[in-house]
Amino acid sequence: MRVSRVWMLLVVALLVACGDGGPASGSISGLVGFISGGGQTGAIQVSQRPFAQTSETDFVPGEVIVKFRPGVSLQTVGRLQVAGVELQRVEDLDTQGMALFRGVAGKPQTLEVVQALSRRADVLYAQPNYIRQAFKTPNDSFYNLQWHYPAINLPAAWDIEDGVDPTVVVAVIDSGIVGAHPDIPKPILGYDFISNPQIANDGDGRDNNPEDTGNVARDVPEEALTGYHGTHVAGTVAAATNNNLGVAGVSWGARLLHIRALGVGGGSDADIIAALRWAVGLSVSGVPANPNPAAVVNMSLGGRGTCTPAWQDTINQAAAQPQRPIIVVAAGNSAENASGFTPASCSGVVTVGATETRGFRSYYSNYGPRIDVMAPGGDTSTDRNADGYVDGVLSPLKDDTKTGDNQFVYGFYQGTSMASPHVAGLVALMKARRPDLTYSEALDILKSTAVPLSGASCTGRPSDQIAPSFPTLTSSDCGAGLVNAQAAVNAVGNVTPSFTLVLSPTSATLSPTSGSSVDISVSIARIAGFTNAVSLTLSGAPSGVSGQFTPSSVTGNSSTLRLQVSGSPTPGTYNLTINGSGGSINRSVGLALRVGTAAPPPTVQGTAVFALYIAGNDIDLEKSAIVSISQTGLSAPYQFNNLAGGDYVVIAWKDLDGDDDITPGDYLGGYTNADGDLLLVRPTANNINVPLSVVQGTQNLRLPGLEGVSLLPSLRQLYRR
Template sequence: MVRAYKLGILWLAVSLVACDGGGPGSISGEVGFFSSSSAPSIRTSERLFAQSQPDDFVPGEVLLKFRPGLSLQRVESLQAGGVALQREEELEPGGLALYRGVADKAQTQAAVAALARRPDVLYAQPNYIRQLFKTPNDEFYEYQWHYPAIHLPQAWEIEDGTSRTITVAVIDSGIVSAHPDLPTPVLGYDFISDPRIANDGDGRDNNPEDTGNVAPGAPPEALSGYHGTHVAGTIAARSNNNLGVAGVSWGARLVHVRALGVGGGSDADILAGLRWAVGLSVSGVPPNPYPAQVVNLSLGGRGACSPAWQDTINQANNQPQKPILVVAAGNSAENAAGFTPASCSGVITVGATETRGLRSYYSNYGARIDVMAPGGDVTVDRNGDGYADGVLSLLKDDRETGAAQFVYAFYQGTSMAAPHVAGVVALMKARRPDLTLAEALDILKGTAAPLNSSQCTGRPSDRIPSSFPTLQGSDCGAGLVNAQAAVSAAGSLTPSFTLQLSPATASLSPAVGSSVEITVNIARIAGFADPVSLSLSGLPAGVSHTLSPNPASGNSSTLRLQVDSTPAQGSYTLTLSGSGGSLTRTVGLPLQVAAPPPPPSVQGTAVVALFVAGNDIDASRSGVSIVSQAGLRAPYSIPDLVPGDYVVIAWKDVDGDDEITPGDYLGGYTDASGNLLLVRPTRSGIDVPLGVLSGTGSLRLPGSEVSLLPRLRQVLRR
């Protein structure tokens, strides 16, 4: 008699281990953290003239000014560098004049050089062609202060995103497809599996429409956020169309991946959406015909980067098109090392600035920040345009009907900063399609405008309390992005390298002997081949390190941190430096030295014997025992069980949310191979090892859609 059960990612074979008959019996044993056994791996749930290029001038024309006292009437014509020039126009009375001749660009430059050497000439220069910065005619562009802040109009002179179609995936709350300022066609997929969260009547489907994040029946003033539409508008709203606002890229293809709904979204849905966005397979979902080259993730939550997130990001980064993932740092005014996906490696983590170029009061900070971008501050109007200093983009107003619904609004947040960078990366990719993450990071960091300590701290601002720590400039990464410089640099790479850490954060326990290993990836750009010498600074007393190999001639080295004595608990920022050739690169490593967690206790654990009735569970014939004893292990006994087959599952609800969620303890009575065993009362010695949940999943009966976990809760609520 063998049955198969799926628990998380494991198929657990069920074997009969007791066949006692007769009247009511019991199942007893111990539940806890057994050092001699291995718990099963269970997973649940503004405008100026442009600077011309050196060769951007009118051939044969020279602007010339003689030194004071020389009459222009005496210089109607002249010879310079083999070119005959005639005075055509007096631009300044008694001063600057335009001379014209027949010459190509090289001859013109030679004439200018010859004139500049004359002692009677104050200056001479070619007649450069100047153009207005490319300024879109969108109705509300003048209120998009955040674009001049990053020199985006100058960048548009180089690349506006229309020369090559770059696909940008927006993993967010979906899209308001009827908004007239949204590029078409509307592409994407809805990855919200729970209809209640989706708020659209079903689960996953091919319609990424944002139905709002307010549950049905809410009062009219409870407006939905339509966050994904606002984010998408910053990246690629229809631009130069006499309507609304402009996007960073004027020609990007948007793919909308809906993963957030009422109350947010689960890791499972978000990660599935990320996989699909970059062209990885997702069970039951047709392939994405437009794998993203850039992905924007303006979302996240507390906690260091989890293995599931890092694994999925690693797979995404390995896709043939080499997608570049841009993520928001978070809005808690805390260290970004404590947030996911901001703390993950293999992504560009973006903090937020306001109109003065200071860190916005809410923006997360720390060594994990790569660059900053405008996120705004809707509590003030410092620029005096009559509106709150937020980021202006597309939105929907639930209180209106028809065309009046489709509006534009100011939002603030690192969620608004990240799409600025995603859009700039799309422009860079339009200029250089094979641009990699390492190259993009090297360019963005190398061209950014650094923030000093005061700017990064964000003062003066009445929104920052006196107790807020004084930050270092490096806590805002390389600084505020410069779109013009970044897009320009993307067109011609020079040999360089950049350092990336995996994982991007580290934690140690004060216990002597505690250690952690970090892979130092040396991304070599444009044929850079020199050895890289590595060094680490910022270590607290009591922690040592090794780097091997060092110097590194290859593409990686291993950094090992080791606790040698008892370091002070707290947060530290280590700096890893690499020097090779004439270049030096640094990367920050957040280190948390924390007290060891208290030993787990089994007190409050529910041990449940679930009665197996065919392809279902009979809650009425199931039993439960709540462990009252503290400690790593304790006895339990479930009395008065009717004869039959049972599976024994133990669960401790650590966070008290009455749901089986990551961080809870879960276990089952299994054999040494992890096979869940059937038990018939009376039986003793049925010991149940507990393990910490680390993901999402389910436990179902074979041939049935019935999940055991709700049945377990049903028994507990009787």
């Protein structure tokens, strides 16, 4: 999902493209640049879903999260004058110097403010207030079989522990709850942390009512609405079970704490961070204390970009709470490396990818070294188990077109959003069996009892949804594999001395310049009195990159891995593995390494923006247009005037190496929908914003329904004129 204004733009663009008639000529305008992650870019493969990047609206304009250095009192920085913008402190996000500031500024100016603040000596870090979205793909089919529970051996786990006694508090930070649904247990009093009334869609800002407003706002495009995502997720965690009604939950007795942080189009980092703090019992300015701190937290949400300091800071504070909360998060649905998504890439969380009925990775699921385990997320594009229904995950929903009891229904969604609550519910069962279970212990048990996926199963073929250009994955790209609920619950009652490895950060970037280096903290989390020395080794580093552990044989709890460029490594993304061996136990953890520049070029100057006119299954170059960006900065406006009436796609390219061709290392972007598919635009259209990302391949761009259109050849031809 996206913020409402984004979806409005997308829907308007589609309606204009498909409508009858239209103006004879017009304009197309918007922003182009590094507008998806505060000046950072990731590597993209120009393939089936080439531009599934966050758009310009994925952070709140004029809002910045700032963490000041120790010794700086927030009371002394109520107002800031930065880069020509006056900022006011509007919310203290913790008691250690983190706060949300707000001023009147557009997107590009907000990024300039972030850069200026980051250079201040009294600031630890500054970042935009990013927008995160729920990870699910809705569908309109229903079925009455929960195939996803036997897939993880859950019925056998219930024979050991059903979660009824003692109960465990599970916080679901999501879009809220349909409290009247008969298959949702009576919840603990939760909270609504959405501060923007338009996003909240309930007439006000923060309050103690986490009810999901769902689809009641008829003036909001369907794609921007919550779809009762939070209710679906909560039902998987702990729907009322053994009650002769509807569906079962993973935990039969978990106490659900519903916390609303996602509204129309998603939610901001400031709101979600406040929700996470409150969920685990940390203080939140202006909000009453949570009397029921959660032992387990599920976050089926996220967005692009590696884990930001504000997120990691909050997760670290949450982990230190006395109830030892365990945070479970969705990996993301972009079929990309999960190390490029937040909070999936953060340290100290359990990151969950998705599988389908065959036990294969679902075609949309993110993958890579940051995946801890997999769980059922479904695939609503098919019926592989031949039961007459699409293979999604079944859970409670609400149908706003019906009244009375008929509005309380059940439906199938697919996504890592549906996989994550399977693991959160399983952790609740484990916590019921042993309340003092720690994150490190739970992670070790989940991973050591999981059933590994083969490389072929992790890749996910055969599947009509996976493009031929999709990379061949290895077993480790799906983490430890599919969770085994029975083995995990059984292991909680038979904990033996062991250890697990935890990295911070979970990914790294190196400049290809000789001598550049980066340090990774490797924590050895010792379990049940494990005292053996742990020997650490590294595998998978590319030629030209070396790694050294200090120390390499660890008798304490930590070591430092220094990765250093000692040659001329080829730019790209590499999956490294850190192996630990102690006694007769072997453990490993993945690390994503990107070799390349740590940040995009300091300017978008020289970027070419193309409006390619679509004529049937071809490009009409005479009606197409190109403009060049002359401004400097991370982003800049562009505008096409006097365009002929008709359908266009908008693409931007910066020829970084000057070879007049689209080659790896260049920057490329397109105006797309949330799935990364190029959208048709018909003049006049504004706010057609194009984010740039690093190119790693040169396959054709995807234009659904018009796969025969030769986009890249036409783009090159127009560029060389």
